[in-house]
Amino acid sequence: MTVICWFRRMLRLDDHPALVAAAREGAVIPLVILAPQEARLRPASAQRQAMSLPRLEASLRSRHSRLIVRRGDPAEVLEAIARETGADTVHTTTGFPFYSDHGLKAAVERGGATLCLHHPADLIPRGSVTTKTGDPYKVFTPxxxxxxxxxxxxxxxxxxxxxxDRWPDSDGLDWPEARRAMRRGWDVMAEHIRPGExxxxxxxxxxxxDDMADYKANRDLPWREHGTSELSDSLAVGEISARRIWxxxxxxLHDGxxxxxxxxxxxxxRExxxxxxxQSPKMDSDNWRDEWADFPWKRDNAEAEAWKRGQTGIAMVDAGMRELYVTGRMHNRVRMITGSYLTKNLLTDWRVGLEWFEHALIDWDAASNAMxxxxxxxxxxxxxPFFRIFNPDTQAxxxxAKGRYRDFWLNPESKGAKSFAEAAPESWKIDLKKKHYPAMSLGESRKRALSAYQDLKG
Structure with missing residues (x-):
């Protein structure tokens, strides 16, 4: 039998349930589909995936196999390649909250094959950890x-x-739609990506x-090199599984x-x-708490645009936004600071931030981003609580304390600032020496946010 294994955001051979099932069934055609729509919506994540493909191809070659890459709509590609190869089965992974399985089964069947969906190698099956009454947990600690x-x-x-016996043609490992979407940022961001299983x-x-022993303290220090595992992007594109890490x-853990x-x-x-x-499939578009539907958040606005470009005049916020645009990552502590500033000090809808992070993150994950x-x-x-408003200056x-993180990204002579100027779109007209000033002081914007919150409660 000939079977297709679609590596659907699972860019590894280890702990890959769909690949294991396919290998048991017959001769395997490893397939990756590069969808133009994904490159437009999530160009940084698309670049991260694209840079992993040569490593995946090399791993498959070492096992006397190869990687077939096709570009296009997934349903159309699956139908075409199933018909072309005479495959009996297509194995792939389901359960990703950001990918729809709608139409895939019918498309594969039109190609003459059967679709087999496998759960991803998450730590737990969805819905398996519940309270004593069988309800899902709503608080992390329990x-x-x-x-x-x-x-x-x-x-x-x-x-x-x-x-x-016969390999189908491949479109090659490049993802031109992602390159076009990333524009000048592709080459800059590539320096910060370490791809491969x-x-x-x-x-x-x-x-x-070397670093886990000090993780609890160092993970909050954005200036510290290797203060975290730096595995978030590898997890996001499926180069390593959560089960393998666990x-x-x-x-x-057992040894203390x-x-x-x-x-x-x-x-x-993450789980x-x-x-x-x-539980709430629309968590990336709807308020998880219904009572927040009437909160007077603003959608796209000039202050939010300045936030995206690292031009708020608040040093810690601007440093974080520059780190995001250059590396595709942002330190977790700084994510909280920049997110609080956007949604509370600027009273901007959290969905504006969610969409920008979806655009710019190489470790983008739909569920984690929305949560x-x-x-x-x-x-x-x-x-x-909404009244917990991070003060960026106090957090800094x-x-x-010594300003190392802020200096790296904001000093016009630093490598970080120069990289940001190289990566940013020309339309932003970045002038590293230009000073930016907040439209409202942190104290005033905090009072405004608390007043809006009291009105909502009233």
Whole structure:
């Protein structure tokens, strides 16, 4: 039998349930589909995926296989390649909250094959961790305590692969739509991306050996190199599975190694976000708490545009927005600061921030992005109260006391600032020496936000 395994945001051979099932069934054609629409909506994430493809291709070649890449609408591509290859089955992964399975089954059947959907290698099956009454958790801490008691399934080893008698044509590893969408930013961001399954595993081992012990303290310091595992983008594009990370860390947790529990709880936050989106599929578009529907958030506005461009005049906020645009990442502490500033000081709708992060993040994940934005805005599950407004200047004094993070991104002579000027669209007309000033002081904007909140409560 000839079977197709569609590597649907699972750019690895290890712990890949769909690939294991396909290998058991017959000769495997590994397939990646590059959808133009995804490149337009999420260009940074698309670049991150594109840069992983040569590594995936090399891994498959080492196993006497190869990678077939097709560009186009997934349903149309699946129908065409199933018919072209005479494949009996198409195996792929389901359960991603940002991809729809609608129309795939019919398209594959029109191509003469059967579609088999497999759950991703998450830590827990969706809906399996509930309260004693069988309800889903709405607060993270009890969810984490309950999840800790679960037997997390062992990750699957990469299977042996047999090849078909004839390989279909491939469109090549490049993703031109993503390059066009990234414009000048592609080459700048490429310097900050370390793609590949082997690279992710090496990074995990290095973190556990050298940095995990100080993780609890260092994870809040945006200036510190390797203060975190730096695995978020590898998880997001599927170069490593949460199960593989969990089981690598489990002995350290049992041995009481410092930092292990804090790090593993961050994996649990990822699961919690997916659970919330499983319960509320429109969490990325609708307020999780219905009572927030009447809050007077503004949609796109001039202040929000200045926020996107790192031109608010608030140093910690602008540094974070520049880091995001250059690297496709933003330190988690700074994400909270920039998110609070947008939704509370600027009274801008959290969906404006969500959409910008979707555009700019290489570690974009629909569930985590929606959960985090609603958390910081106060409208989500287990969220920070709206009256908890991060003061960017106070946060900077606490977590960037010597100004190293801010200086790297804001000093006109620094590498970070110059990289931002190179990456930003020419239409932004970035002048690194130009001073920017906030439209309203932090104190005044805080009072305005609290007044709006009191009106909502009233």
């Amino acid at each position: 969810f984490w305590k309950s999840m800790r008691q679960c037997d997390i399934a062992q990750p699957l080893d990469a299977p042996s692969l047999s090849s078909p 082997d690279e992710a595993l090496d990074r995990l081992d290095a973190f556990m050996s 089981h690598r860390c489990l002995p350290a 190694r410092k930092g292990a529990e804090t790090f593993m709880s961050e994996l649990a936050w 919690f976000g997916r659970e919330l989106m499983h 985090n934005w609603q958390w910081v805005a106060g409208s989500g599950a287990d969220s920070a 004094e606490k977590f960037d």
